[in-house]
Amino acid sequence: MTEASTQYIGRFAPSPTGPLHFGSLVAAVASFLDARAVGGQWLVRIEDVDSTRCKPELAQEILATLQAFGLVWNGDILVQTQRTSRYQQALDRLATLQLTYACSCSRREIADSSLLGIDGPVYRGVCRDKKLDTAGNAIRLRVAPAEICFDDRVQGRQCQQLERDIGDFVLKRRDGLFAYQLAVVIDDGDQNITHVVRGADLLDSTARQIYLQQALALPEPRYLHIPVITNSAGQKLSKQTLAPAISANDACALLRDALRCLGQAVPDDGFITPTAMLASAASTWKVEAIPRGRAATGRHTAGMDES
Numbered sequence: 667m668t669e670a671s672t673q674y675i676g677r678f679a680p681s682p683t684g685p686l687h688f689g690s691l692v693a694a695v696a697s698f699l700d701a702r703a704v705g706g707q708w709l710v711r712i713e714d715v716d717s718t719r720c721k722p723e724l725a726q727e728i729l730a731t732l733q734a735f736g737l738v739w740n741g742d743i744l745v746q747t748q749r750t751s752r753y754q755q756a757l758d759r760l761a762t763l764q765l766t767y768a769c770s771c772s773r774r775e776i777a778d779s780s781l782l783g784i785d786g787p788v789y790r791g792v793c794r795d796k797k798l799d800t801a802g803n804a805i806r807l808r809v810a811p812a813e814i815c816f817d818d819r820v821q822g823r824q825c826q827q828l829e830r831d832i833g834d835f836v837l838k839r840r841d842g843l844f845a846y847q848l849a850v851v852i853d854d855g856d857q858n859i860t861h862v863v864r865g866a867d868l869l870d871s872t873a874r875q876i877y878l879q880q881a882l883a884l885p886e887p888r889y890l891h892i893p894v895i896t897n898s899a900g901q902k903l904s905k906q907t908l909a910p911a912i913s914a915n916d917a918c919a920l921l922r923d924a925l926r927c928l929g930q931a932v933p934d935d936g937f938i939t940p941t942a943m944l945a946s947a948a949s950t951w952k953v954e955a956i957p958r959g960r961a962a963t964g965r966h967t968a969g970m971d972e973s
């Protein structure tokens with residue numbers, strides 16, 4: 667093992683709400699190559715914490731697709747739905763630190779009484795001091811008026827003042843499900859993730875995650891957010907925008923397209939296996955070449971062919 671490999675642990679964390687599409691392939695390729703370029707580890711985690719939106723059979727399909735594309739992970743797969751007691755433990759710790767409170771406000775009440783922030787209505791802490799019962803209510807994190815900043819490796823310096831821009835955010839929903847923001851922080855911490863590479867749709871979540879890391883005394887990974895791939899109508903590829911599932915039959919062509927979207931040198935046609943292509947791409951991987959910005963259209967790529 668090289669020295670770098672002991673220092674770099676990356677991850678890809680798909681939510682099994684739909685099959686892998688071209689946008690998720692680009693994120694998987696970016697996180698894989700960033701890890702492999704320095705001899706690091708690349709872990710895969712199934713983010714099914716919102717079990718109402720996930721289908722267990724899709725997780726197996728996603729893993730099979732990753733393998734067919736040569737995206738082979740290290741170690742065991744972490745599955746969020748198997749970790750709820752761990753999330754509860756973290757929530758209990760935050761409660762002990764007096765950083766959480768129960769909230770009975772409905773979405774409607776919040777929307778009607780709040781200013782719009784970076785990621786929806788800013789919750790101003792109406793229930794902060796009500797000391798409501800935790801049962802049947804959402805649990806929120808009390809945020810501080812301090813500014814949280816980090817240096818994204820592609821998008822540059824990012825700062826948010828959580829109280830002004832986001833408000834006290836939910837860690838456990840009223841229906842008992844843990845929120846993504848809590849689960850992702852605990853998982854990144856438990857998996858000793860040193861580098862997070864993911865789509866820029868999560869850029870605005872990062873300050874919340876850093877705030878939680880600070881509250882729980884967890885180390886802060888380095889962050890790199892790649893532009894989200896959009897269709898010709900400018901919409902993020904997703905199940906909702908009917909992004910087509912990627913097929914392993916087109917693996918090499920789709921990998922070339924993914925590399926193009928990431929501004930990387932594209933291996934020539936001589937590379938006929940995904941594994942060989944990814945090994946070549948890892949050896950020429952350049953973070954500086956990744957386009958800056960939150961979105962990039964994938965219009966000219968085979969991965970975007972919606973026919």
Ligand code: GLU
Nearest residue numbers: 679680681713850864868
């Ligand atoms: N599960 C998220 C998604 O599929 C990714 C979360 C993350 O990388 O932090 O978009």
